[in-house]
Amino acid sequence: MPELPEVETTRRGIQPYVEGRTIIKMVIRHRGFRWPIPDQLEDIIQGQKIKTIERRAKYLLFRCETGTLIIHLGMSGRLRVLDNDSHIGKHDHVDIYIDNGHVVRLTDPRRFGAVLWTEADTGAHQLLAHLGPEPLSDFFNADYLRLQSKGRSSTIKSVIMNGEIVVGVGNIYANEALFLAGIHPAKAAGKVSKVKMAKLVEAIKLVLEKALLAGGTTLKDFRKSDGKPGYFAQQLHVYGREQQPCLICQTPISCIRQAQRATYFCKQCQPK
DSSP: OOOHHHHHHHHHHHHHHHTTOBEEEEEESOOOSSSOOOTTHHHHHTTOBEEEEEEETTEEEEEESSOEEEEEOTTTOEEEEEETTOOOOTTEEEEEEETTSEEEEEEOSSOOOEEEEESSOGGGSTTTTTOOOOTTSTTSOHHHHHHHHTTOOSBHHHHHTOTTTSSOOOHHHHHHHHHHHTOOTTSBGGGOOHHHHHHHHHHHHHHHHHHHHHTSOOOTTOOOTTSOOOOGGGGOSSTTOTTSBOTTTOOBOEEEEETTEEEEEOTTTSOO
16 A cells, blocks of 8 residues: 555655646546545536645645545555556546646556545545644654553554554554664553653654655555656565564564554564
C-alpha cells in the first residue's frame, strides 16, 4: 500500500502540472471503487480551476474553485501525469484532462482507492475529521505521544500506526522507527519511558523525512508519478530482513505477526 511518503512524493510530482490549471474534462471508466464515484462528477469537475493540490494523511486534495476532489490510492493505486493521447491500460479507471495537454491518470488494479467530491470543509469530512496530527508537524511531539499512550496496554507499534493518534506511520516505517529508537514492537505503549518516547518521535520523523528525500519506499505496486520506482527500500534496517544479520550488532532479525502484519525487529537492539 502506498504510505505517506509515497503519497507525498506523488503530490510533489503532480503539483507542477496541475496547480493553476483548468480541468478540460474527466473520464471515468469504472465507478466501483471502495466508495462509488459520485454521479455527475464529470459535469461538476469540468471547467474547474485547480488552485492547489494538498495532502492530508494519505488523501490527496485537489482544491478547486467550488469544492475539493479527494483521491485515495488504496492498496495499489497510483497517479501519473501523461500526455493526453497516452495508451489506456486495463486498470486505468479515471482520467483528468488538463488544459496544458496533460492527463492525470488514476490506475488502480484492485479498486480499493477512492475518488470523491465535497463542497464542504474537508476538515469535517467523514474520512478526515477523526485523523490525528501529521507526523512531521510540531503538533506531533513526545509529550503528545506520551499523553496518547498513557495507561494503554496495546502495543507501541499499534499506537503509532493508529491514524487517530498520528497519521501516515505505515507498517514499514513503524518497524524502522522502533528499531532506531531501540523499542521492542510488542512493548505496551503505556510502559514506554519518557526518554524512549522522545527517541521514537525523533525516529519517526527521521525515517519519514529520509523516505521523502529518497522518493518513497519501493513496493511491488508503487511507482512515482513519473513512472520510476522509489529507492528508500535500499536503506531499510529491519523490514523484510528476517534472519539476516542486524546492521548494528549482527544478531539475526526476528519476525512476528501483529494484527496480521509482519513485524521485524532485532532482539539485541530492541529488548522487550
